[in-house]
Amino acid sequence: MSRLSERAERTPPSGIRRFFEIAEEMDDVVSLGVGEPDFSAPWPARKAAIDALERGQTSYTSNRGRRDLREAIEAHVTRYGHEYDADEEILVTTGVSEAMDLAMRALVDPGDVVAVAEPAYISYGPDASFAGGEVLRVPTRAEDEFRLTYDALERAGAERADLLVLCYPNNPTGAVMDASGFAEVATFAREHDLFVLSDEVYAALTYEGEHDSIATQPGMRERTVVFNGFSKAYAMTGLRLGYAMGPPEVIDGMNRIHQYTMLSAPTTAQAAALEALHSCDDAVVDMREQYDRRRRFVLSRFREMGLECFEARGAFYVFPSVPGDDERFAEELLREAEVAVVPGRVFGDGGEGHVRVSYARSLPELREATNRIEDFLAEHR
Amino acid sequence: MDDERRRVLDLLCEDARYTAEDVARQLDLTPEDVEAHVEALENAGVVRGYTAVVDWAALDDGIVEAKVELNVELDRETGYEDISRRIAKFPEVTAFQLVSGDYDFALEVRADTMNAVSRFVSEEIAPIPEVTQTVTHYVMETYKDDGIEFDDGETDDRLSYSP
Numbered sequence: 001m002s003r004l005s006e007r008a009e010r011t012p013p014s015g016i017r018r019f020f021e022i023a024e025e026m027d028d029v030v031s032l033g034v035g036e037p038d039f040s041a042p043w044p045a046r047k048a049a050i051d052a053l054e055r056g057q058t059s060y061t062s063n064r065g066r067r068d069l070r071e072a073i074e075a076h077v078t079r080y081g082h083e084y085d086a087d088e089e090i091l092v093t094t095g096v097s098e099a100m101d102l103a104m105r106a107l108v109d110p111g112d113v114v115a116v117a118e119p120a121y122i123s124y125g126p127d128a129s130f131a132g133g134e135v136l137r138v139p140t141r142a143e144d145e146f147r148l149t150y151d152a153l154e155r156a157g158a159e160r161a162d163l164l165v166l167c168y169p170n171n172p173t174g175a176v177m178d179a180s181g182f183a184e185v186a187t188f189a190r191e192h193d194l195f196v197l198s199d200e201v202y203a204a205l206t207y208e209g210e211h212d213s214i215a216t217q218p219g220m221r222e223r224t225v226v227f228n229g230f231s232k233a234y235a236m237t238g239l240r241l242g243y244a245m246g247p248p249e250v251i252d253g254m255n256r257i258h259q260y261t262m263l264s265a266p267t268t269a270q271a272a273a274l275e276a277l278h279s280c281d282d283a284v285v286d287m288r289e290q291y292d293r294r295r296r297f298v299l300s301r302f303r304e305m306g307l308e309c310f311e312a313r314g315a316f317y318v319f320p321s322v323p324g325d326d327e328r329f330a331e332e333l334l335r336e337a338e339v340a341v342v343p344g345r346v347f348g349d350g351g352e353g354h355v356r357v358s359y360a361r362s363l364p365e366l367r368e369a370t371n372r373i374e375d376f377l378a379e380h381r
Numbered sequence: 382m383d384d385e386r387r388r389v390l391d392l393l394c395e396d397a398r399y400t401a402e403d404v405a406r407q408l409d410l411t412p413e414d415v416e417a418h419v420e421a422l423e424n425a426g427v428v429r430g431y432t433a434v435v436d437w438a439a440l441d442d443g444i445v446e447a448k449v450e451l452n453v454e455l456d457r458e459t460g461y462e463d464i465s466r467r468i469a470k471f472p473e474v475t476a477f478q479l480v481s482g483d484y485d486f487a488l489e490v491r492a493d494t495m496n497a498v499s500r501f502v503s504e505e506i507a508p509i510p511e512v513t514q515t516v517t518h519y520v521m522e523t524y525k526d527d528g529i530e531f532d533d534g535e536t537d538d539r540l541s542y543s544p
C-alpha cells in the first residue's frame with residue numbers, strides 16, 4: 001500500500017515532463033517551450049531587493065503583505081478600471097499560483113463544480129481538485145479565436161457550475177477578450193450564479209488595444225476574484241510574487257488560510273515589487289514592444305509556411321494548428337529539428353491539434369527556430 | 382522623421398544584419414517598404430554605413446585602442462573645419478568629434494601596438510600647427526560598445542519547458 005494520500009496518488013505528472021526529459025539529452029535545442037520572460041527583472045527592482053537584504057529586512061511582513069505595497073497595487077490597477085481597497089480587498093501572495101490555490105480552498109466545498117475555460121494554464125484543475133471540487137471543462141474554439149462565449153458555456157453545461165475560472169490574455173493561446181465578449185460571459189455568470197476567478201497575470205502584455213477585465217462588468221465585482229502578479233509583466237517569475245483582489249469576505253477567507261500555509265509572501269520580493277510599481281513602467285513598455293515585434297515576426301513566419309494561426313494579441317504565445325496529432329508533432333519536431341514546443345492537449349480540451357509556441361526568445365533564436373520548423377514541415381509534407 | 386521610418390532605423394541600430402524581410406515581419410510592413418525606408422535613410426545621409434561591433438581584446442593580434450583629447454588654437458584663417466578635414470583622413474582615426482568642455486576634439490585611434498599609437502599621435506597629430514595639446518588614454522578594457530554589452534553577466538538558465 002502506498003504511503004501517499006489518495007490525493008497525491010491521483011495527481012498526474014505534468015504533461016510536459018516527458019518532453020523535458022527528452023530535451024535534456026539533446027544539446028542544440030532551441031526552446032519555444034518556455035513559459036516565462038527571457039528578460040531579467042528591471043534593474044531598479046533587483047536593486048530594491050538587494051537594498052532590502054543589505055538593510056537586514058529579513059523578517060515576515062503582515063499576512064496580507066506590506067501595506068505600502070498593497071497601496072501601490074491599489075493605485076496601479078486603476079489603469080485597468082479596477083478599484084480595490086488596500087486594507088480589505090487585496091492580498092499579496094507567493095505568486096498567482098498560491099493565490100489561485102487559496103481562492104479554490106476558500107470558495108470550493110467538496111462536490112462543488114469548477115468550470116475551467118480551456119485551453120488553460122495547467123494549475124486550475126488540480127487546484128480545484130485539491131479543494132475537493134469537480135472540474136468541468138469548457139472548451140473554447142479556434143474559430144472563436146479561443147475566446148470564451150455564452151454558447152461555449154452553454155454547450156459545456158456550465159449552468160451547473162459554482163465557479164468559473166478564466167484567463168485572458170491567455171496562456172497557452174495568446175487570446176485576449178474585450179468588453180463585449182466579457183459582457184456575454186458576465187450575463188451567463190449572473191444568470192447561473194457563478195463566482196468567477198479571473199487570472200490576469202498577463203494583463204500588461206496586451207498588444208493592439210487595452211486590457212479588459214470581466215470584473216468591471218456590471219454586477220461582477222462582487223462575484224469575481226482578480227489575480228495578477230509580477231512574474232510576467234516585470235519578468236520576476238523566480239521572485240514569486242502575486243496578488244488577489246476581490247470582495248472583502250473572500251479576501252478575508254483566503255487570508256485566513258494563507259496565514260497558516262504561507263504566513264506572508266516573500267519579504268525580499270515585496271521590496272522588489274514595490275519598486276517595480278514605482279519606477280518600472282517604462283521597462284514594461286520596452287519589454288512589451290519587443291514582445292510585440294517578435295509576435296509579429298513569428299506570426300508572419302507561420303503564415304508564410306502555411307501553418308494556420310490566429311492572430312494572438314496577448315501574453316507571449318501563439319497557438320498554431322499543426323498537421324496530425326499535436327503530441328506526436330511536438331515530439332518529432334523536438335527529436336528531428338530540435339525545436340521545443342508544447343503540445344496543445346497538455347492545456348486541456350480545445351488544445352488538441354495545436355502547439356503552444358512561446359516567443360519569449362531573442363529574435364535570432366526565433367529566426368533559427370522558425371527556419372527549422374519550416375524545413376521540418378517541408379520534409380513531412 | 383515619420384514614425385515608420387524611425388522604427389526601421391531603430392531596428393537597424395539593434396542589428397544591421399536584419400534582412401528587409403526580418404524587419405518587415407517585425408513591423409508588419411512589406412520588404413519593399415523597408416527597402417524604400419533604408420534607401421531614403423541612406424540617401425539623406427542619416428545612415429552612413431554598416432560595421433561590426435568588435436571586441437578587439439578578444440583578438441590574438443593585439444589591436445590597441447586609444448582615446449585622444451586634442452586642444453587647438455584657431456586664428457582668423459583657420460576654423461575647426463579646416464583642422465577636422467585633415468585629421469579625419471587618417472585611417473588610424475576611427476572616430477572623431479568636436480566636443481564641449483575642457484578640450485576641443487575627441488579622437489579614437491586604433492593601431493597594432495601601443496608604440497604605433499604613440500608614434501602616430503606624436504608624429505602626425507601633434508605637429509599640426511594649430512594643435513596645442515594632446516592627451517592620450519589607452520583603452521584597458523571595453524565593457525560595452527555601440528549598445529552591446531560584451532559580458533552582461535546574465536545567463537539564460539530557464540528550463541526548456543515550463544507551463
Ligand SMILES: Cc1ncc(COP(=O)(O)O)c(C=O)c1O
Pocket residue numbers: 035094095096097098121167170171199201229230231237240241242544
Ligand atoms: C496563466 C498563468 N497563471 C499563473 C501563472 C503562475 O504565476 P506565478 O508565477 O505568479 O505563480 C502562470 C505562469 O506560467 C500563468 O501562465
